[in-house]
Amino acid sequence: MKFESQLLKGIAPVVVLEILSRGPMYGYELSEAIEQRSSDVLTLGKGTLYPLLYNLEAKQLVKGKWETSESSRKRRYYSITGRGKTELVKQKAQLRELTAGLNFVFSGALVPA
């Protein structure tokens, strides 16, 4: 299902932080993980991925670091920072409240079948 880009815009950062909270990943790996863990519901466009990562890095919510993998390929791994974890908790709380509120509006219709 294709979602309105504006709808996804606001939650992309919290989704990335959530995925990274489970372990460092490089860009391609991250985009694959988002698709898999959202059961292909959410996709992060490639044109959005790297600008988003760099923005999160500028806000010091994630940290990037070049590492050489076992196959001698250099990849830039991103990991969540302490500030990022705090921000993630805050964003998740807000999303829960939002979801609860929307549920009330739609009388529980937001709960997946």
Place this chain on the structure above:
Amino acid sequence: MKEERKEELLDNLPGCAIEFIKLVIKKMRYRKGVRRDVQAELTAHFEDELKDCATAELREQKARQIIDGFGDAKLLAVLLRRAKKRCRPLWRTITARTFQTIGVLILLFVLYTGWFLTGRPTISVDYLSVWNQMSRPQIKDEDNAWPHYEKAIALFTEPNQELNEMHEFTAPGRISLGSLTDDQQQKIKKWVELNESAWQEFVKAGSKSYCYREYRYDPNTKDEDKWLLNILLPHLSAIRKLARAGIWQARIQMDKNQPKQAIEDCLAIARCGSHWQGKGTLVEQLVGIAISGLAYGEILNIAETKDLSPVDLKHLQEKLLQIYPQGYPLMNMEGERIAFLDVVQHLFTKGGPGGGHLVPHKLTYLGDITGSADEVRINMVRLPFYTAAAMVHAGRDETIARGNEIYGRQAEIAKMSPYQRHISDPNGINEMFSNLSKYRYFLIHIMMPAIDRASEMAYRGRASHQATVTVLALKRWRLEKNEYPKNLDELVAAGYLKELPADPFSDKPLVYKKADDDFTLYSVGPNFTDDGGESGKDSNGRPTKWRDDGDTVFWPVPEFKQEHSADSE
């Protein structure tokens, strides 16, 4: 790192992918190190996505899909650049902004300088006509002395080198003809004889009520050089020399024991001085005062050495009073103000911020007027400094306003005697100048004449005129009443004087002290202190007028070096 980059580029990525990555990196337009990192990251992403493609064809297809997923390369580059800029540390942001600001300021400055340098003045007012109109009198042309002065100048023979090397000739002071050697007398007489025709025209000019000479540019003057400052006044030098010739003429008459003729010669010189005192330029007015001063000095010499009859004294006194029927003229600054406005219109643009700005290369013209051709060349080298100075200088409107303010103040000060200035405004115009920035108003500092000294000259001239008239009245009184009066009030009361002579340095009458069968008449002088008639002295110890180390003594006349060759007394 170069090798690694090479490796990344050659890492079996399809051509379209390499092109895409290169385009994105190129459009990022950011620091090299950052672009290298982003390139590596994008390359790694393509590699990861393409690793499962078995054939080149599949890789190519997949690469195109990935490229579609990334979207427009330029937009991606912009987004990546923005995001990376946010990553930079604060000090780098501040440095970058600072350099950007400096760059913008430099660009604005370059544009401003370009606009500044291309400005051109607009000459809208014919100030030459204003000058001429200002000094043109409402009189019949036949009353104009100038045509006679012009003829006199044309007929004038310059003194030769021998005479110019003769100290007694060039600085006659208080020297009579009889005190010179025969050879010196012959040379002077010969020169005076050569100038007899010129002198006669000079005397005719003196009989006229006014002198009007039209100011004009030299016929060879180019349009861009038509500034009032460029108007030369070569006639002044000739007029001064003619006046000096007149002094020698008078001394020759004295030598022949013809004091009446000598007096008439002196009166012609005094009238000539008065003709130039009412002129538009300060220099003409100062020359007029100086010429008149020569006449008064010589008249006092004659009064001191010759016993003039009461009739002669009265005649002389009346003639001197007739020279200034409307009172002795004070300094007129209006002509100088007009010249200043003319300079402004030649140096400033018209319109725009501040009413206009100073045009830098025009300042080299100013140097041209005041300097030699070599100085003009040097001045062109200084153009960058002129540009900087012009940028700092006040705008046209403000310059004119300040200039008019100062000239207005100068006109007020010109009406004040030195004593009045001393007690009410001791710093005079100097304080106005010291409050005016030398950088923002350097043009005003250059252009403004030293009005304090100039206006004092007029008061000194007036004192000399009144002192001469008073001495003649006192001599007349003495002859008619056998002794000098107790005070000057008696002269006024008895009609020998119309008014008491004013001392410009005390605002009281000149000091008169009777002593036996003589008297002393003096001004307290520029030190504003009554030194009891003790004259100020020059570096050689000679009594000199208007020095600030003593009084200015009009009578007795300081030692007049003479040997009477024909003394009938």
